[in-house]
């Protein structure tokens with residue numbers, strides 16, 4: 001049994017983005033809260049991409065006051081692991097984490113994480129989680145790479161219940177983060193990784209690299225072994241298996 005998480009939930013019917021509302025509430029000084037919306041009108045992903053946010057998905061942002069934000073990338077790993085663990089517990093499906101911020105089932109994306117930060121006089125991490133739950137289908141641009149729990153299991157799932165389990169799982173892993181046990185987090189992530197050991201193409205904003213994904217370093221960067229044998233540190237980018 002997980003300990004009670006101590007997180008307070010704030011529910012909204014519609015928001016532009018739960019990350020926007022989370023930012024507003026963080027600026028008021030709230031901490032350890034979870035913002036949830038039934039749908040988003042301007043849901044966003046990494047690189048400001050649109051995140052399909054109609055009814056049926058889970059859209060939530062965890063607000064955490066942090067002393068410093070140096071290790072904030074670990075929160076993205078933790079969130080993806082919390083989602084993968086939750087899916088496995090509920091459905092017995094094999095959910096894997098893809099570097100840096102996705103959860104996949106059968107090579108299709110079911111969840112994305114967008115972690116943003118505020119550093120005014122207080123530091124905040126805003127961990128936004130988008131999980132496809134009861135969507136029947138997706139638009140033609142993403143239908144070949146996105147999937148929902150409903151599409152896989154052919155039944156509806158309780159979004160609120162799932163959000164609570166994710167937060168309990170997140171909270172357990174967050175203890176390692178608070179105790180600066182980053183190695184433990186990387187270890188768990190590696191055990192659940194879709195990325196490591198695969199030959200991948202990495203598209204960064206300006207370059208493309210191909211090689212084997214061999215490791216994740218202590219700053220959560222992906223380490224690639226290029227075809228010439230050299231190791232290349234990837235800080236940000238999209239990964240495609242080749």
Ligand code: BTN
Pocket residue numbers: 016017018019040042043044045046047049051058059060061101102111112113114128129130131
């Ligand atoms: C990605 O895969 O690029 C990240 C997607 C993150 C989507 C979630 S939905 C809840 C939160 N609010 C947003 O606007 N984005 C995140």
